[in-house]
Amino acid sequence: MSQDKRRAGRRTARSVAVLAAGVLVISVADAAGRGSWPGGRTWGIPLYFAGEAVIFAPLAARMLARRAPGEHEAAALAAALAVATYLVKVCYSPAFFTFPDELEHWRTLLNLIATGHLFGTNYVLPVSPAYPGLEIVTSALVLLARLPDFAAGLLVAGLGHVLFTVALYTLFRMVGGQPRIALAAVTVYAMNPHYQVFDAIFGYQTLALAFFGLALVALRAAHTATRAAAPRAVVVRYWVLAAAFAAATVVTHHITSYVLAVVAVLITVAVIARGPRHAVHSATAATFAVGCAALVGLWAWRVAPITAGYLTPAATELRSGVGAALTGQITHSASSAAAGTPLADRIASYAVALLIMASLPFGWWRIWRAQRADPWALALGAGSLVYYAAVALPFLTSGGSELAGRLLTFGYIPVGYTLAMALAGLPWTRRWRAAAAGGAVVLLAGGLATGWPPWWERLPGGYAVDGFESGVTPVGVAAAVWAGNWLGPGGRIAADYTNNMLLGGYGGMDPVSDVNQLFCGPRWTADDALVARLKAVVYLVIDKRMSSYLPPTGSYFQNQAVNCPAPIPAADLDKFTAVRGVNRLYDSGDIVIYGLTGAAYAS
């Protein structure tokens, strides 16, 4: 082994040890959030940010060093980053599924294992069984390796997270041509708000992203082999691989498969635009793109028609917001959730948006100068425009912040590459390297500030009523398990957001939407009885903590069309006991479950 290789090996191993140290620092911060150490929830926050800085520091250092990272070193660091960031998510939730989306997919898995069949019914996320890729793979681990559901879910999600990161690194390496550019691009990507947690949970998008990334790699390899007139066997192999990964993506997640189809079409257009000399290449690219789009459409039509109903509300809201903006009628203002965001988080979110929007044009210029003959590089540069749309989304619709986060899962791919190319075009002086390091700090801080978990649950262990995972408590879990055992699956329930998730996940119950008004007001009215009958509500789940705590999201319920006062007066939550025909079936102090029996429950 040469001296250089030995040094590179030592350097890489040392960097990996530093990443692991960062994970330990964050785990200490999480323990401080959970435990009884004095002031733990206060000093734990800066410790958490310090841990994140420790994780990303070795990558930033290698990106900005005079001596560029080698092939294996850069690839190893990218893989180590994926493992380290996944462990951060594991340390946040190490014992059982707590993220609402995880509960939803866990229900699909439980139903699959219980019935032995796919495409069953999941009341809490009806579209989930129509895209069963995640649950299929997890069920294999549960049944064959006899792993508990949670452990199997952790493994599959972790594998998906690492594979996706490695695939992205590989794609950036193939397009960018240099390990340093690929490492820089994947590091920027890893700073996107959803990378560390939301896109690494036990959810269908996590595994779909892995298939998506590998499909892009295979597609790029196929394009390269076709253009280079490689041996037929090689060319066919990569097109078949691309098709296989595309099919796996289609079966696993709707939006990811749509994005893949759009990317395939855009690349095809870019290839065709290169001229008639590349007819064979254009024809194969077009065939793949059409096939991909056809598979997406076929699955949505024949297997998953429920997808349209699931995505339509968000699409409609977005269309209305864009239409209003185009006519100069922007009326949406910051939600009460955003109003409670700490000042430092808001400054970081503005700073990262400004930095990225200002830096992207330098990346476009660099791509045009150095890579305009490569349609993939042009597509990545053009794709980074989506970042500007993501920044505008929170101003267009009430759910714009969430939509922006979902969009940036894909948008940060071209953004990462474009910023890496901008970095490659910088004069390599000490001043510019220091500026680049400062930019990396802003990117990281902004990504964490706008990312998941939200600011009020940055450390685990605290309680926030209907505050996503921080609303999950042993009291709620116990009530959900009891309901599953004693009320039976499929019972229609009216509850607040967190209890809907728990009862749907643990209990297999059927949460009913748009029934918030049942919880408001001091009396059970004839209107309430009518709503309950029309919606066929069988059980009412009352969480009395809604009378003691304010919801950090601004509402106790998923649908905010009808909002009760916050906090809800305790007397309002106790009104059901006096209603004729309502049975008080369950009481654990904080949670009471009522059964509504037939037509008798009218005041």
Added chain:
Amino acid sequence: MPPDHAPGGKDAAGLPPGARGAIAVGVALAALVGAGLVINLVTRITIVSWAVAVGVLAAAAAVAFAVPRIWRRRAGGAAGGSPAGQPGKRGAGWTWKPAHVPSLGVRSALPAAGYLLLALGLAAGAVVLAARSAGWRQTPGFAQLWLVPGNGTAVLGVRNHYPGTETFRLELRRGAVPVADWQLRLAAGQTWRSSVVAPAGSPLSALLATPNRVLTVAVTP
């Protein structure tokens, strides 16, 4: 930016070294997804059907891996000579040609191995700390009380979710009249149940006195 060294080792499709491992894992996962869809069409997804499917996939992978290599070896043997380290045919007997085994360089790999071991220890420590501290949540204990009506009877139940053994006082009432009471001593996680007579139209209620509150349930079957 100073120029990187030239990339090396990429194949005709431009894949960098190491990418094939990721692709192989991805193919395995995609094959599982496909196998699951097929199993669902043919039978039920169970441990047996998965075992058969994974066996078939493994056999197919072994064949796909082995056939090209056997083919190449036969083609290489027909061209004359034999690869180093392989038995070669000379005249009536077989001869052995020693293969070149590169030096492992163990001593020079020690510092890197040490750092990797350190990384493993730090990561394991982080996960262990997280798992241990997950039980440190500062929530008070609680109890569950339920009364679920059935056909002429109702099930009255109590479960202890306090950290230790607790004594609860439970009272059952028919209308406003107490008809039964119990002193329940339950260990942490223990459940008590009893079936009570519940005629239709006769209101039943129960009160449970816990260390920090009184729980109530009430039904009219």
